[in-house]
Amino acid sequence: MNEIIKSLKVAVWFMFLTFPIMVIKVNTVYHIIEWRWMNMAMIGIGTFLISLLWRYLLERKDKKKPSDGVTLSARAQAYVQSRPLVKKGLGLAVLAALTVIPSFADAYQVNILTVALMYVVLGLGLNIVVGLAGLLDLGYVAFYAVGAYTYALLNHSFGLSFWIVLPLGGFFACIFGILLGFPVLRLRGDYLAIVTLGFGEIIRLVLENWSEFSHGPSGIAGIDRPNFFGLDLTLNQMNGAIYYMMIAFTIVTIFFVARLQNSRIGRAWLALREDDIACQAMGVGRTRTKLMAFALGATWAGLMGVVFAAKTSFINPASFTFLESAIILSIVVLGGMGSIPGVILGALIMILLPEYMRAFSQYRMLIFGGAMVVMMVFRPQGLVSNFRRKYSFHGMDERLGG
């Protein structure tokens, strides 16, 4: 009963809150004012129901806290994690499913999946920087742009082929990562975030303004698609080929990142993330370790940039905005920082959700934004929480009631 009254209050509050924007529609061009009282009623009823649900869910979430790890999903996760055979089987099943999809899905579906896989790789790359090393990077898309433009320009001017530029794109992005990394690694936390954001914007603006070099905002068209063993492929076959290439790419990346995580440098990153002073005291070189994370993350973005340019065959600076960085970051956080399956899941959700929501056209982005908030509120640690996290001292703040 109490809950209902509270929800009623919330409903009234929201009716007040949304009153000017939802009810009155003004058009100052034609001096028209339109009153839409129906909306107010809708808001009232809608918020009342949502508020009830919200309260119920939050309560459940709070209740569960003390005994973390007993939920069904957590148990399933633990089960999979503890049995390498099951884990492998699951991986193989997913792989098999992915492999057979093109044989019955149409070109559009394959294309979306290719994009989703690209974001899986991008997410895994950023995961090295954000998830493992704990460096908040809001300008990741800059390295993606470097890769894409490396291929576009080299292909455009010198006709270099995809396979030659692929490593070059990674290499250039890596150099940029180190160049950016050097001056800014002294910065902590959010200062680093804004500088990387600024760096991302600088790269985009330079690409936009320096027309002689980058062809400016009109972009570069007619970039060659990759050549597969000299075969002459139709567009559909080409899409399929790129799709399989992306599967291979994803597998290599997963393998690489998984090995990296358990390597010496991987553990150094984790240590650095938890406490960089203690870590330095233990003899881990801070600058070198952080640079390594930046450079490796950037390399992955560069590689994907090359693939992106080859796949769309057209690029312009508008593809490399801050929103793109934000989406890749969201993939990492949403999926669960530092967790590989989490990032994969995150990428699939962030890319496939808006894609399949096209039916709702106008409401697509509204739902997308809302879903991001809802997911974070109910699973702040991400969809798949990283197991290592268990050892960090989370309980402290709670016990003090902060």
Place this chain on the structure above:
Amino acid sequence: MDYFLELFFGGLTRGSIYALIALGYTMVYGIVQLINFAHGEIYMIGAFTALIVASVLTFYGVNTVAILILASIVAVIYSSAYGFTVEKIAYKPLRNAPRLSPLISAIGMSIFLQNYVLLAQTSDFLPFPRLIPQFHFMEPVSHIFSSAELVIVVTTMVAMVLLTLFIKFTNLGKAMRATAQDKTMALLIGIDVDRVISATFIIGSSLAALGGVLIASHIGQINFYIGFIAGIKAFTAAVLGGIGSIPGAVLGALILGWTESFATGYVSSDYEDVFAFALLVLILIFRPAGLLGKAETKKV
């Protein structure tokens, strides 16, 4: 000389605009260590609310000064309400979550609010009535500085002074500083931390709304997307000045405004933003905590 002065005052106006938004960023960050990406959207909602109120009042033939005052008041009330609600929905449940989760939640909120206004109103640019009364200065001044610009600059300065006094001398202000320093300790000495955080969001949002009304009536048009760019710039300004510091935010904003203005005037507006961000990087390299930020020494 004239040219220099023109650019100088242009930069001052632009900086003051950034400052009004940056104050909200810096206050929120100081207390909850959160980059509130939805703050730019609060500013946009303030401008929209003012537009709606102004249109309705114009329809009923109220006079201009009354409209300016009423529209500002309503915009401030609504923006604070939005700021308060956004905090309750998107940030409060995440207070003990990993540090990046509220950030993502904030980005989501920003996308949500943009599209909410887009759907409920329109995607077109709407003309905003010029609410700030026009009065003319004497000749050498008038082509350099307009009344609207003067109002913006003065409002920012007054807001900064009031805010500083508020933080220094009132009980709530003291509670805010205590919370910013150590949330747990503040709680232990009996400060209602939740209330303090809500108050911070409300104050920050009202300043943003004020900024929204002033800028919209200076520029003369708004759409649902204006908050995003202004928000990023204001955030840059806040970091430049040392995030968490109130005079820092204003100083950072003014420096950013001048940099952009002079870069356009003497170099090229093609690279105006490049200059702004390059300056930020440079300053942070030499002062890693911003101009007026206190460098934290972390004890082990």
Place this chain on the structure above:
Amino acid sequence: MKKLLLFAVMAAMFVFAGCSQKPKEEAKAEGETPAATEQPAAAEGGVIKIGVAGAHSGDLASYGIPSLKAAELVVKQVNEKGGLLGKKVELVPADDVCKPEVAVSSANKLVSEGVVAVLGHICSGATKAAMGTYLAAKIPVMSPSATSPDLTKSGEYPNFFRTIAPDDAQARLEIDFATDVLKVSKVAIIHDKGDYGKGLAEYAKQFAEADGKLQVVLFEGITPGAVDYSAIVQKIKQSGAEAVIYGGYHPEASKIITLIVKKKVPVKFISDDGVKDDTFIKVAGTFAEGVYATGPKDTSTNPLTIEATKLHKETYGEDPGAFYLNAYTAMLAITNAIEKAGSTDYDAVTNALRTEYVETPIGKIKFDEKGDAIGAGFSVYQVQNGVYVEIQ
């Protein structure tokens, strides 16, 4: 279990968002689900699908939605008259938010849906990105608004057509107008760094330098969406330019012209068809007086234009938006070509587009070898007493 609940919340949110929006969106919503839901397909032999691609959401939606509406209105008429080749026409909308990478997905989607022609895309960048896909699938594409000269001039896209004149024609006209009619000798060329604005500005600069009569004293890009443009306005003043040629869209143009008037900078303002939009005058108000803008030739007396505008007003209760007439024209041209060709075969349809004249709101047109409409051109307009008046 938890995920199920999560899903429930999302579902609830959607329902909430959905119903709360419905009342006012009704008109739109009806339009959104085009012909498809209304008719259970034609009696015999299925439908002819035509794709409509462009920005239907996001910040450039106001440039894309009018085309969608135009397509719906034309298709409705065609279907009322019994359809094309005895089949009903069905529209397949695809939203590209004006982004190249999304445009490729949209193009793939349309191709896999089996469309026989595409109306779109709206933005030049998105169009360029998508063209490869359509070319490989042999689908003719007609854009109402992509003005990048490359699209037709490069000859790379034989399947591309447009019902709007390319940017270089506009830049040419602007420069000629500035030299011959306004008789100025110094111009400042400003652009918004965008594909359209910067492209146009670069052509203008090129023409001015080639002619040698006009000195370009300033060539700069501004940042769209910035809070203030007073610095660039001061710079224009400092440069001693007698006229400003602006390449870009109306939101920035109205901010700049307002400042130019307020700061009493004595320059004439010449812009493009991104500014030749009534919204510009409404937003800039009295500051817009005297502004010149190039735009498609005035066709408001053309009976088809009157009919198209009337139809829009009746159906949607408001005046049509940007590129509405161009899209209306494009849709008429496409349906006409399919009718004349007697099939939906690529070669037959493109041939018909190039050979058969069709009566449209922008005049009697057909397309040249490269895909530009013969008969579509630009003229110069000036804002006089709050309306655009054709002066050349």
